[in-house]
Amino acid sequence: MQTVTTFADLRAARRTLSGMVGFVPTMGYLHTGHVSLALRAGSECASVVASIFVNPTQFGPNEDLAKYPRDLPRDLAQLEAAGVELVWTPTPEEMYLPGFQTWVAVEGLTRPLEGEARPGHFRGVTTIVTKLFNAVGPDKAYFGQKDAQQAAVIRQMVKDLNFPIDIVVCPIVREPDGLALSSRNIYLNPEERQAATVLFLSLNAARSAYDSGERAADKLRSLVREKVASEPLARLQYVSCADYDTLEELETVRRKALLSMAVYFGKTRLIDNFVLE
Amino acid sequence: MQTVTTFADLRAARRTLSGMVGFVPTMGYLHTGHVSLALRAGSECASVVASIFVNPTQFGPNEDLAKYPRDLPRDLAQLEAAGVELVWTPTPEEMYLPGFQTWVAVEGLTRPLEGEARPGHFRGVTTIVTKLFNAVGPDKAYFGQKDAQQAAVIRQMVKDLNFPIDIVVCPIVREPDGLALSSRNIYLNPEERQAATVLFLSLNAARSAYDSGERAADKLRSLVREKVASEPLARLQYVSCADYDTLEELETVRRKALLSMAVYFGKTRLIDNFVLE
Numbered sequence: 001m002q003t004v005t006t007f008a009d010l011r012a013a014r015r016t017l018s019g020m021v022g023f024v025p026t027m028g029y030l031h032t033g034h035v036s037l038a039l040r041a042g043s044e045c046a047s048v049v050a051s052i053f054v055n056p057t058q059f060g061p062n063e064d065l066a067k068y069p070r071d072l073p074r075d076l077a078q079l080e081a082a083g084v085e086l087v088w089t090p091t092p093e094e095m096y097l098p099g100f101q102t103w104v105a106v107e108g109l110t111r112p113l114e115g116e117a118r119p120g121h122f123r124g125v126t127t128i129v130t131k132l133f134n135a136v137g138p139d140k141a142y143f144g145q146k147d148a149q150q151a152a153v154i155r156q157m158v159k160d161l162n163f164p165i166d167i168v169v170c171p172i173v174r175e176p177d178g179l180a181l182s183s184r185n186i187y188l189n190p191e192e193r194q195a196a197t198v199l200f201l202s203l204n205a206a207r208s209a210y211d212s213g214e215r216a217a218d219k220l221r222s223l224v225r226e227k228v229a230s231e232p233l234a235r236l237q238y239v240s241c242a243d244y245d246t247l248e249e250l251e252t253v254r255r256k257a258l259l260s261m262a263v264y265f266g267k268t269r270l271i272d273n274f275v276l277e
Numbered sequence: 278m279q280t281v282t283t284f285a286d287l288r289a290a291r292r293t294l295s296g297m298v299g300f301v302p303t304m305g306y307l308h309t310g311h312v313s314l315a316l317r318a319g320s321e322c323a324s325v326v327a328s329i330f331v332n333p334t335q336f337g338p339n340e341d342l343a344k345y346p347r348d349l350p351r352d353l354a355q356l357e358a359a360g361v362e363l364v365w366t367p368t369p370e371e372m373y374l375p376g377f378q379t380w381v382a383v384e385g386l387t388r389p390l391e392g393e394a395r396p397g398h399f400r401g402v403t404t405i406v407t408k409l410f411n412a413v414g415p416d417k418a419y420f421g422q423k424d425a426q427q428a429a430v431i432r433q434m435v436k437d438l439n440f441p442i443d444i445v446v447c448p449i450v451r452e453p454d455g456l457a458l459s460s461r462n463i464y465l466n467p468e469e470r471q472a473a474t475v476l477f478l479s480l481n482a483a484r485s486a487y488d489s490g491e492r493a494a495d496k497l498r499s500l501v502r503e504k505v506a507s508e509p510l511a512r513l514q515y516v517s518c519a520d521y522d523t524l525e526e527l528e529t530v531r532r533k534a535l536l537s538m539a540v541y542f543g544k545t546r547l548i549d550n551f552v553l554e
């Protein structure tokens with residue numbers, strides 16, 4: 001496995017890869033969810049490129065950029081074990097040169113949910129993903145369903161801007177008790193960590209109702225809300241039952257839908273979702 | 278020369294091209310200026326791709342989208358004579374699918390001059406150029422110095438978004454009397470056509486002063502303004518003497534600068550510029 005930092009080294013290394021190239025963009029502090037993306041890429045492509053970059057432009061001024069967890073040696077070991085050929089670890093200085101002034105923005109899809117809770121977040125995401133796509137030049141790129149709205153936004157961006165890249169969205173990987181893997185889980189203290197199973201449990205409550213025939217979106221959202229209310233350490237930011245493609249809130253679930261939520265435990269913000277097919 | 282319309286046909290045709298690919302994006306109704314771009318591309322690349330697309334998103338609501346001149350058979354003949362391998366003539370319907378919602382925007386550089394005169398224009402330009410770049414996948418792309426601010430904006434976008442594409446800006450091609458070639462010259466009636474030499478003449482007046490040592494930007498702008506005022510059919514929209522890279526208005530010309538202007542003749546709006554080295 002080769003590790004490069006500068007654009008020039010990335011481009012030189014990229015030219016040595018032939019055949020289908022799969023790309024796994026990450027912010028590092030990798031967990032089994034990221035590894036599952038790299039493994040899936042390896043099963044579908046001749047070679048796999050990963051990037052590790054904590055992108056400052058997708059963090060709000062009061063968010064956790066400064067304390068976002070980092071562990072490069074452990075990340076590189078995991079990527080190498082997953083069969084990744086090339087890892088790119090760009091610097092913020094080279095990524096955002098003095099005078100940087102170009103932004104990629106997806107409009108409607110970025111307004112609700114995470115976009116409403118985190119103003120500017122998706123503009124940072126779509127801009128950095130465009131830069132990474134242009135620099136790496138992959139045939140396929142792999143994202144996790146955990147960030148469901150991000151996956152929808154990237155799909156829309158790729159379609160609207162004609163990127164010649166297939167976007168592959170991979171299933172959420174969970175702890176044995178149901179908590180979705182996230183680099184931010186490290187922020188939780190032991191009591192919060194235990195309380196955090198409420199995301200999975202509340203989504204499950206709504207899915208059980210759905211599986212039993214409940215189609216009223218308000219009822220499904222209420223089931224999540226009630227379950228979260230039963231957990232004293234949890235503070236619900238939003239629960240949504242929305243159209244899978246447009247992310248518009250539903251009255252009745254008639255087509256593929258996304259049930260999603262954001263919850264605070266102290267200052268730690270976690271998200272999770274289920275797809276209702 | 279092959280002509281394709283759909284994305285699918287473009288991608289299939291693009292895959293048959295090997296070696297360096299040069300790209301000439303146009304809005305059609307080609308003149309010798311466009312041909313010079315194709316010839317330059319042919320001299321530097323193994324094959325040349327051109328596109329013809331009158332991009333609706335770069336026209337304002339009161340601009341000339343509906344009457345923008347078109348002559349596809351003549352355009353194709355000129356491109357074939359210039360040695361172009363592949364011409365892409367996409368439809369607006371396939372370019373902007375229902376639900377389209379992603380925009381590429383360059384900020385500071387697009388505020389003055391054409392950006393101020395034509396709100397939204399550059400967002401349309403940078404978005405379509407991103408789409409064309411992604412669809413065509415060229416190694417080099419060719420633009421005319423006639424649209425000086427557009428060239429600066431595209432260079433900034435390519436740098437900021439890490440497009441692996443060299444931007445080549447080619448000199449303005451002029452009529453024998455100095456009028457810069459433009460598809461919009463067709464709008465001029467014979468009197469206006471004659472009056473339109475005032476752009477070249479006024480820029481020349483300023484350049485003569487510059488060549489004689491004048492470095493005060495206000496003086497250079499005044500020379501242009503006075504010359505335009507002497508032409509009854511001309512209505513000056515702006516004259517600028519700005520830093521070549523940042524497009525910030527100058528007090529004193531100390532480095533490479535752009536002297537540029539926009540003039541109305543009736544409803545027809547023409548632009549022109551000189552670079553002061």
